[in-house]
Amino acid sequence: MKKRSLIGLLALGVGVSMTLVACGGNKDKDSSKDKGGSDSKYAAAIVTDVGGVDDKSFNQSAWEGLQEWGKENDLERGKGGFDYFQSNTDADYMNNLNNAVKQGYTTVFGVGYKLTDAISEVAGQRQDTNFVIIDSVVEDRDNVASVLFKDQEASFLAGIAAAKTSESKKIGFVGGMEGEVIGRFEAGFLAGVKAVDPSIKVDVVYAEAFDAPEKGQQIAAAMYNNGVDVIFHASGATGNGVFSEAKDIMKNDPSKKVWVIGVDRDQEEEGKYDGGNVTLTSTLKGVGATVKDIANRSKDGKFPGGEVISYGLKEEAIDLTEGNLTEDVQKAVDEYREKIISGDIEVPDKP
Amino acid sequence: MTNSMNGKLKGVIVALLSVILGLVMGAVIMLVSGHDPIAGYSAMIQGSFGDLSYFGETLRQSTPLILTALAFAVASTAGFFNIGIEGQSLLGWLGAVWCALAFPDLPKFILLPACLIVGALFGAFWAGIAGMLKAFFNTSEVIITIMLNYIALYLSNFVIRDIITDGKDATPIIPDAASLRSPGLEQLTDYSRLHYGIIIAVLMCVIVWILMQKTTTGYELRAVGMNPFASQYAGMSTKRNIILAMVISGALAGLGGTMEGLGTFKNIFTQNSLPGLGFNGMAVSLLGGGNPFGIIAAGVLFGALKTGGLLMPTEAGVPEELVDIVIALIIFFVGASYLITYLLDKLPAKKNALKEGGE
Numbered sequence: 209m210k211k212r213s214l215i216g217l218l219a220l221g222v223g224v225s226m227t228l229v230a231c232g233g234n235k236d237k238d239s240s241k242d243k244g245g246s247d248s249k250y251a252a253a254i255v256t257d258v259g260g261v262d263d264k265s266f267n268q269s270a271w272e273g274l275q276e277w278g279k280e281n282d283l284e285r286g287k288g289g290f291d292y293f294q295s296n297t298d299a300d301y302m303n304n305l306n307n308a309v310k311q312g313y314t315t316v317f318g319v320g321y322k323l324t325d326a327i328s329e330v331a332g333q334r335q336d337t338n339f340v341i342i343d344s345v346v347e348d349r350d351n352v353a354s355v356l357f358k359d360q361e362a363s364f365l366a367g368i369a370a371a372k373t374s375e376s377k378k379i380g381f382v383g384g385m386e387g388e389v390i391g392r393f394e395a396g397f398l399a400g401v402k403a404v405d406p407s408i409k410v411d412v413v414y415a416e417a418f419d420a421p422e423k424g425q426q427i428a429a430a431m432y433n434n435g436v437d438v439i440f441h442a443s444g445a446t447g448n449g450v451f452s453e454a455k456d457i458m459k460n461d462p463s464k465k466v467w468v469i470g471v472d473r474d475q476e477e478e479g480k481y482d483g484g485n486v487t488l489t490s491t492l493k494g495v496g497a498t499v500k501d502i503a504n505r506s507k508d509g510k511f512p513g514g515e516v517i518s519y520g521l522k523e524e525a526i527d528l529t530e531g532n533l534t535e536d537v538q539k540a541v542d543e544y545r546e547k548i549i550s551g552d553i554e555v556p557d558k559p
Numbered sequence: 560m561t562n563s564m565n566g567k568l569k570g571v572i573v574a575l576l577s578v579i580l581g582l583v584m585g586a587v588i589m590l591v592s593g594h595d596p597i598a599g600y601s602a603m604i605q606g607s608f609g610d611l612s613y614f615g616e617t618l619r620q621s622t623p624l625i626l627t628a629l630a631f632a633v634a635s636t637a638g639f640f641n642i643g644i645e646g647q648s649l650l651g652w653l654g655a656v657w658c659a660l661a662f663p664d665l666p667k668f669i670l671l672p673a674c675l676i677v678g679a680l681f682g683a684f685w686a687g688i689a690g691m692l693k694a695f696f697n698t699s700e701v702i703i704t705i706m707l708n709y710i711a712l713y714l715s716n717f718v719i720r721d722i723i724t725d726g727k728d729a730t731p732i733i734p735d736a737a738s739l740r741s742p743g744l745e746q747l748t749d750y751s752r753l754h755y756g757i758i759i760a761v762l763m764c765v766i767v768w769i770l771m772q773k774t775t776t777g778y779e780l781r782a783v784g785m786n787p788f789a790s791q792y793a794g795m796s797t798k799r800n801i802i803l804a805m806v807i808s809g810a811l812a813g814l815g816g817t818m819e820g821l822g823t824f825k826n827i828f829t830q831n832s833l834p835g836l837g838f839n840g841m842a843v844s845l846l847g848g849g850n851p852f853g854i855i856a857a858g859v860l861f862g863a864l865k866t867g868g869l870l871m872p873t874e875a876g877v878p879e880e881l882v883d884i885v886i887a888l889i890i891f892f893v894g895a896s897y898l899i900t901y902l903l904d905k906l907p908a909k910k911n912a913l914k915e916g917g918e
Contacts, residue, residue: 291873294879296883297834297835298828298834299620299823303869304869306612306750307606307869307870307873322828325729325732325824333750334750385728386726387720387728388728416713417832
C-alpha cells in the first residue's frame, strides 16, 4: 500500500514536470530560433575570466570591442557571428574554450592572464582555430597571438595625476591580486607619484580578489579614514566598492574631497553621484580596440599567430582620460606622456 | 527488513523528487523570465552527456565532488558538521602539487602515490586541528572549521606566491610523473580532462562503505554519532573517535583537492575566494543521503549540471545565473526533504483515514 502510493507520488511528480515543460515549450518556441545568428565563415568569441562581461572593466571592454566588430561586419550575436562565454570558476576556462571551438568560432579570445594555461593546452589540441591571449604570453603555439599592454605607462600617468591632485599628500593603491600583471600597475603608479614628489606616502593594499566589491569598500574606507584622498584601483569589479565608498563619503560630507582613479576603461559613469563625480581620471586600456583589431586581421587571413604584440602609449592603445583633472594637472600629464613616448622615461614594470 | 528496504526506497524517491521539483521550479523560472525551458534543458543535457568529450568533463567535474561529499558524509555520520572541507581540500590540492614539484625526477609509480598521500595528509592535518580542539576543549567544530577555511585560503596563496614561486600567481605545471591525466582517456573522450581520479573516487566510495558498515571502527564512529554519551558508557573513547572521524574526513577532502591539482589543472594558483569544492560536496552528500553509492549518483548529477550549464547561455540564451538558481533550487528541495517525507507519510495515512471514515 505504502510503496504503491510512493510510486504514485513519484509518477505524479514526473507527470507534472512533463506537462509544465511541455507548456513552456509551446509558449515560446520561437525564442530559440532568434538565437540562430548569421552564417559566416568568420566568427569570433571571447571567453571571460571569472570577472564576467559586466565587470565594468577589463572583460566588459573586450566584449564591447567584439560587439563593435560584429556590428561593423554585419554579424549577429550567436553561432557564426560573435558571442561571449562566461566563466564562473577557474575550472570553466577549458570547457568554455572547447565549447567555443565546437560551436564553430574561428577566433577565440581568452580575456585575462588566468586563461594562459588553458589556452596553451586547448590551442595544442585544436590547431585549426586561432586563439588570442590578452595580458599574458603563450609560447610555442603558432595559432596563438599574445597581447600585452604596457599598463605601467598609463599607471605612471595616473601617478602623476594623483600626486599633483592630492592635498593630504597621502595616496592609496588598491590592487586585485598580487602578481606580475597588477605588479605592472603598482610599479608604474609608484614611479609616477615619486616623479612628482618623493615624500608622498603611497598606501598599497591588495584585496586578493577581482570580484569582491565589499572588500574594495572596506579597504577604501580604511584608507580614506587615514587621510588618503586619492585612490587608484587596479582590481576589476572589486574596485566598484572603492567607488561606492568614495561616493558615500562625498554624499555625507561634501566638504571633504576624495577621488578615485579608474582602471582599464573610462569609469566616469561609476563615479557619478548627486552633486558631482569622484572619478578623477581613468587609465584606458584598449582591450576593446585590440579585440576588434585582431578579429579583423584574423578575418583578413592575417592572424598574427605565434607573435607577441605589445601595446603602449606610443601605439595609442593605452592612455589616461581627461576626466576631472584640472588644467595644471593635465598639462603635467601631457608633458610626461611625451617623455614616455619619446623614450626619455623608462617606466619600471616591477614594483 | 522490509522496513529498512522501504526506508531506503523512500530515501531514493525523496532524492529523485527533490531533483525533479528543482528542475520544474527551474523551468518555471525560465518561463517567467521569458526563456524556453526545453531549449535550456536540452542545451544542458547536450553540454553534459551530448558527446564523449562533454561526458568526460562531467565525470571530471564530479570526481572531486564525490570525494568531498564522502568527507562530509563520514564526519556527519560521527555527528560533526565539517564545514571546513573547503579549506581541507584546498590544502590537499596545495600539498599534492607542492610534493610533485619538489621531486620532479622520481618515477611515476613512486611520485604519483606519494603526491596522493601528501594531499590526503595535508587535508587530514587541517581537519585534525579542529578534531583535537573539539575532543580536548569541546570547541564548536563549525566555527573552528569556518575560520580554518580562511586561514587555508590565504596560507595557500602565500605559499604559492612566496615559497613555491617568486611572486607569481600560479605554480609551474607538475611533471607528467605526478599527473593523473592519461593521453588514452583524453583521446577516448576527444580532449576532455577526464583523468584517473574518477577511479580513485569510486574506489574510495567502496572503501568508505566497507569502513563504515563492516568494521568495528565504523561501528564506533556511527555509535558516537548517534549518542556520544551512550557510546562512552559502553566503553568507546569519544575523544579518539572524534579525532578519527575528523582525520578521515579531512583526508578524503584533501584527496578531493588533490584531484584538481594532479588531474584538472596540473598546478595550483592563487584563489580569489574559496574554490567551492567543499560547499558543493556538502550538497552532493545531502542529495546522496550520505550513502557512498548515492553520492556517486549525486556527484555525477552535479557534474552534469555544472558542465552542462555552461552551454545554456550560448545554445539557448539562458543566462548563466539561472543555471546556478536551478542548482540552488535542487539543494533547497533536498533541504526541504522533510516536507516531501512528511507528504509521503501523510498521504497514505489520510487515504486510509478517509476510507475508514467512509466505511
